[in-house]
Amino acid sequence: MLKFLLRRILIMIPQLFILSVLIFTLAKAMPGDALSGQLENAHADPKVIAEQRQKLGLDDPIQVQYIRWINHAIHGDLGMSYTHKIPVTDLIGERLWNTLLLAAATLIVSYAIAIPFGVASGRWTNSWLDKWVTCYTYFTYATPLFIFAILMMFLFSFELNLFPSGGSVDPQAVPGTLNYFISKFTHLVLPTLSGALLATSTTIQFLRNEVIDTKIQDFVATARSKGVPESKVYSRHILRNSFLPIAAFLGYDITGLIGGSVFVESIYSYPGLGQLFLDSIQQRDFTVVSALVMISGFAALLGTLLSDIILSAVDPRIRID
Amino acid sequence: MDRFQLLKLENLNTSFKIMNSYYPAVDNITMDVFPNEVLAIVGESGCGKSALALSIMGLHNKERSLIKGHIYFQGTDLLSLSVSQLNKIRGKDIGMIFQDPLTALNPLMRVGQQIEESMNYHTSFSKKEKREKTLHLLEQVGIPDPRLTYNQFPHELSGGMRQRVVIAIAIACEPALVIADEPTTALDVTIQAQIMELLKTLQKKSNTGIILITHDLGVVSEMADRVAVMYAGQIVELSAVEQLFNNPLHPYTRSLLNSIPSSSSDDDRLHVIQGIVPSLQNIPRSGCRFSPRIPWIDASHHEDHPVMHEVESNHWVRCSCYKHFYFPNEKVGEK
Numbered sequence: 001m002l003k004f005l006l007r008r009i010l011i012m013i014p015q016l017f018i019l020s021v022l023i024f025t026l027a028k029a030m031p032g033d034a035l036s037g038q039l040e041n042a043h044a045d046p047k048v049i050a051e052q053r054q055k056l057g058l059d060d061p062i063q064v065q066y067i068r069w070i071n072h073a074i075h076g077d078l079g080m081s082y083t084h085k086i087p088v089t090d091l092i093g094e095r096l097w098n099t100l101l102l103a104a105a106t107l108i109v110s111y112a113i114a115i116p117f118g119v120a121s122g123r124w125t126n127s128w129l130d131k132w133v134t135c136y137t138y139f140t141y142a143t144p145l146f147i148f149a150i151l152m153m154f155l156f157s158f159e160l161n162l163f164p165s166g167g168s169v170d171p172q173a174v175p176g177t178l179n180y181f182i183s184k185f186t187h188l189v190l191p192t193l194s195g196a197l198l199a200t201s202t203t204i205q206f207l208r209n210e211v212i213d214t215k216i217q218d219f220v221a222t223a224r225s226k227g228v229p230e231s232k233v234y235s236r237h238i239l240r241n242s243f244l245p246i247a248a249f250l251g252y253d254i255t256g257l258i259g260g261s262v263f264v265e266s267i268y269s270y271p272g273l274g275q276l277f278l279d280s281i282q283q284r285d286f287t288v289v290s291a292l293v294m295i296s297g298f299a300a301l302l303g304t305l306l307s308d309i310i311l312s313a314v315d316p317r318i319r320i321d
Numbered sequence: 322m323d324r325f326q327l328l329k330l331e332n333l334n335t336s337f338k339i340m341n342s343y344y345p346a347v348d349n350i351t352m353d354v355f356p357n358e359v360l361a362i363v364g365e366s367g368c369g370k371s372a373l374a375l376s377i378m379g380l381h382n383k384e385r386s387l388i389k390g391h392i393y394f395q396g397t398d399l400l401s402l403s404v405s406q407l408n409k410i411r412g413k414d415i416g417m418i419f420q421d422p423l424t425a426l427n428p429l430m431r432v433g434q435q436i437e438e439s440m441n442y443h444t445s446f447s448k449k450e451k452r453e454k455t456l457h458l459l460e461q462v463g464i465p466d467p468r469l470t471y472n473q474f475p476h477e478l479s480g481g482m483r484q485r486v487v488i489a490i491a492i493a494c495e496p497a498l499v500i501a502d503e504p505t506t507a508l509d510v511t512i513q514a515q516i517m518e519l520l521k522t523l524q525k526k527s528n529t530g531i532i533l534i535t536h537d538l539g540v541v542s543e544m545a546d547r548v549a550v551m552y553a554g555q556i557v558e559l560s561a562v563e564q565l566f567n568n569p570l571h572p573y574t575r576s577l578l579n580s581i582p583s584s585s586s587d588d589d590r591l592h593v594i595q596g597i598v599p600s601l602q603n604i605p606r607s608g609c610r611f612s613p614r615i616p617w618i619d620a621s622h623h624e625d626h627p628v629m630h631e632v633e634s635n636h637w638v639r640c641s642c643y644k645h646f647y648f649p650n651e652k653v654g655e656k
């Protein structure tokens with residue numbers, strides 16, 4: 001196990017290197033640069049522009065720029081945000097926690113809904129429940145996230161006034177108090193539900209198919225031939241086998257949510273990485289964009305590793321050593 | 322035979338739903354199994370052997386199948402029981418050995434647990450007793466290192482070892498009846514012989530009744546006391562094993578016997594009926610379902626509703642086939 005981890009982490013180094021080169025090249029190939037994003041006036045004095053470029057090192061040879069960037073990154077310095085004028089690490093810090101919180105909440109809620117419905121739907125195929133669940137999954141599958149999120153916001157925030165429509169916490173609340181905690185929670189409800197409800201559709205369908213495939217396997221007939229009660233046939237035999245592929249996806253899911261809640265965050269103006277990503281692209285704040293892409297790339301690599309570890313933990317046929 | 326039947330099938334009819342109609346795969350089967358006997362069921366692929374076995378075990382999907390008739394096991398009609406009532410019998414009084422040991426075991430569960438599972442529901446053994454019994458079973462079925470295997474997962478065992486585990490599961494609660502559905506088809510020849518030997522030893526020791534489903538007539542002659550030959554969902558011949566081998570009557574039985582590679586002379590091989598078992602939807606449902614395979618027999622010999630006749634004591638044959646039948650390249654009246 002330890003050897004496996006070590007090997008996998010070593011493999012990640014060249015992967016990260018390739019990723020960093022790619023990101024760097026892409027950032028450079030984008031029309032405009034940090035400077036043009038910063039300029040308010042398109043007709044600024046060319047002399048001033050040249051001076052600024054010199055200062056920012058934008059005229060240096062490309063490989064020099066790359067090495068400078070990567071060297072700083074390794075030392076935890078992701079550069080200065082051109083627009084916010086603060087270190088990128090500071091900018092990301094607080095937001096990373098917000099995003100992680102939202103991601104964890106979304107993951108938990110979506111699985112808490114998807115698992116019972118997916119299982120029931122696969123167990124009692126063609127029942128009324130199954131038909132309603134299938135209907136629900138088609139509906140949520142076809143609904144675009146941004147429309148759904150706006151609808152949720154309109155209904156539960158503006159109309160019913162149950163939850164706040166934006167931000168991650170009430171600015172008045174003092175950190176550490178119960179009020180702060182409650183405020184964090186109420187701010188989390190709508191973004192979480194918007195993401196989670198739509199995310200359930202694929203998990204439900206996937207789990208339903210897994211259960212349908214598993215319940216006709218020979219070993220299930222063996223279990224029944226032993227006189228195992230039907231509820232135990234499900235809990236001990238069918239479900240454990242149907243959850244395997246879901247467990248394998250969990251790692252990827254976590255990554256996807258960290259990089260991915262761009263829509264939800266920007267609709268609810270939730271200060272997380274997704275929102276920061278969109279803003280930074282609009283402002284051509286490429287130090288921030290590069291850092292964010294690098295982080296989500298890193299998260300993706302961690303996700304695959306996590307998936308492999310989970311799978312080897314739940315499936316005795318897969319041994320890692 | 323005035324012994325008390327262990328299992329008594331009466332007009333058993335199992336149909337499968339295909340495109341909203343039901344087609345019988347087991348068609349009006351009536352037969353008995355006695356304690357301490359091995360009843361072999363033989364027949365080509367698709368003739369309904371597994372469908373019959375799964376009907377007895379109550380393992381057919383209720384939404385896609387329809388079972389009629391009676392299955393009396395030790396006097397109780399299994400078809401009248403609820404699933405939870407049936408669960409008190411399955412695994413305890415009837416055990417089943419499945420065809421493919423590679424898929425018959427749960428890949429995520431340790432071998433020991435899988436054997437113990439039926440004891441959880443049918444015995445009041447303590448944890449320790451269950452473990453001891455399981456180790457004993459593993460030893461009985463010829464696992465070389467029971468303590469090791471107890472904690473192994475199925476994928477760590479060879480096919481032959483897995484089939485031994487499957488057998489251990491089936492006999493864990495010392496059932497009165499064991500149904501073995503082609504227990505050795507998935508294994509190579511030397512292992513096949515070992516597994517059959519094992520079944521025979523276990524049967525002798527515990528006086529179990531066994532329904533042995535097989536393609537292999539060699540196995541039948543070694544193991545069986547009686548044989549039922551099935552064709553397209555029906556029994557065409559039913560008799561004691563010696564009678565069947567010495568005096569096969571139904572053309573289908575004769576054809577099966579002639580197709581045994583080892584015992585056939587070149588002459589016999591010519592005397593094999595060509596063709597295959599028709600698929601469920603294509604089985605002729607009126608008149609005889611076997612006549613299309615012997616078109617050279619004069620139409621006047623066929624009966625409209627062929628039924629079983631007892632031609633000698635305990636030797637039943639369907640219809641009058643045997644009286645007029647000859648193989649195409651056989652001289653008429655040779656038999």
Ligand SMILES: Nc1ncnc2c1ncn2[C@@H]1O[C@H](COP(=O)(O)OP(=O)(O)OP(=O)(O)O)[C@@H](O)[C@H]1O
Pocket residue numbers: 337338339346364365366367368369370371372373385599600601
């Ligand atoms: N669940 C099912 N639904 C529909 N048709 C089925 C089902 N199970 C079996 N059949 C059909 O019933 C017929 C008998 O099948 P069965 O599996 O009992 O044959 P078998 O004699 O066991 O053959 P084999 O020697 O290949 O195991 C076949 O035509 C098969 O296609």
Ligand code: SF4
Pocket residue numbers: 609610611612615622623624625627639640641642643
């Ligand atoms: S003789 Fe009877 S059993 Fe034989 S093919 Fe004709 S009708 Fe069928």
Ligand SMILES: [Mg+2]
Pocket residue numbers: 370371372502
């Ligand atoms: Mg079969």
